[in-house]
Amino acid sequence: MNAIDTLITLADVRGSLDLRCQFQGDWALDHDQTASGIAPYHIVLAGECRIELQDGRRLRLVAGDILVLPTGVSHLLLSRGERVSPSRPQREEGGLLTVQRFGNGQELDLLCGRFLYQPDSMLLSALPDHLLISTQSLSVGDPLPSLVALLRSEADGNQAGGQFMVNALTSALFTLVLRAHLQQSPQSEGSLALLSDRRLGRAWQAMLEDPAHDWTVEALAELASMSRATFMRAFSKLSGTSPWTLLTQVRMQRAYGLLSRSQSGLSDIAAQVGYQSQAAFSKVFKDTYGMAPGQFRRKLEPPVS
Numbered sequence: 001m002n003a004i005d006t007l008i009t010l011a012d013v014r015g016s017l018d019l020r021c022q023f024q025g026d027w028a029l030d031h032d033q034t035a036s037g038i039a040p041y042h043i044v045l046a047g048e049c050r051i052e053l054q055d056g057r058r059l060r061l062v063a064g065d066i067l068v069l070p071t072g073v074s075h076l077l078l079s080r081g082e083r084v085s086p087s088r089p090q091r092e093e094g095g096l097l098t099v100q101r102f103g104n105g106q107e108l109d110l111l112c113g114r115f116l117y118q119p120d121s122m123l124l125s126a127l128p129d130h131l132l133i134s135t136q137s138l139s140v141g142d143p144l145p146s147l148v149a150l151l152r153s154e155a156d157g158n159q160a161g162g163q164f165m166v167n168a169l170t171s172a173l174f175t176l177v178l179r180a181h182l183q184q185s186p187q188s189e190g191s192l193a194l195l196s197d198r199r200l201g202r203a204w205q206a207m208l209e210d211p212a213h214d215w216t217v218e219a220l221a222e223l224a225s226m227s228r229a230t231f232m233r234a235f236s237k238l239s240g241t242s243p244w245t246l247l248t249q250v251r252m253q254r255a256y257g258l259l260s261r262s263q264s265g266l267s268d269i270a271a272q273v274g275y276q277s278q279a280a281f282s283k284v285f286k287d288t289y290g291m292a293p294g295q296f297r298r299k300l301e302p303p304v305s
Contacts, residue, residue, distance in 0.1 A: 011121035015170025024103030034072030047108035
């Protein structure tokens with residue numbers, strides 16, 4: 001498993017395709033800030049529209065574009081014509097996807113959904129507030145346009161198992177969008193920038209692969225073929241923080257997943273993420289998520305009927 005695979009796994013990214021939007025005329029549709037752990041996306045199948053972000057920045061979306069908002073920032077979706085006040089579209093149920101309509105035609109055809117991920121994910125936090133990928137500008141043979149075409153086919157077909165199919169495809173969609181973003185916009189700082197550095201990347205990859213290991217500066221510096229002082233200086237400059245801060249984030253995200261999806265005891269989970277005592281683990285977990293591990297697990301339990 002490479003570092004990106006590990007970061008996606010730690011973030012527990014899952015996809016959901018929710019709406020088909022077919023709009024005509026002049027319209028505006030407001031989208032509020034989403035809750036933590038939800039990243040909305042829009043895929044333009046046909047037509048053109050505008051997006052206004054909460055800070056006033058404006059984006060133009062055309063057929064083949066995919067917009068992902070990793071932190072779920074509020075945004076206004078607008079027609080390309082006269083500016084009008086936001087309103088609610090008509091909704092049609094009955095197919096695989098709910099269809100939202102302005103007007104009776106489809107100058108603009110969108111697929112809209114959400115990526116669900118572990119709150120405070122290291123991966124999603126390292127991304128900008130919006131990713132805009134043009135599938136038309138990708139290299140020949142890139143799988144992203146084919147995946148979008150398959151999503152559209154499944155949405156149109158409404159066949160047995162269609163909802164499961166589109167949700168599985170949207171999980172793959174996240175990985176392909178992330179891959180395209182990193183290729184088109186290499187990161188200059190942060191945890192993702194470490195991966196593109198030949199020497200620091202070796203140390204960061206090792207920490208991701210085995211966060212429970214009792215890492216020392218000397219061991220990490222040796223992996224990076226640097227002196228101790230040079231490693232600490234270069235790592236902190238590129239990532240914006242210390243190796244120990246990132247290691248703690250990896251350990252806590254892994255613990256979050258284990259508490260959510262396994263029945264392991266707290267002492268076992270503490271050991272799996274690199275803590276020799278349950279008390280030390282519980283303190284760091286509470287400092288990170290605002291509640292003790294046992295309280296967090298009880299919160300996840302379904303209510304007794």
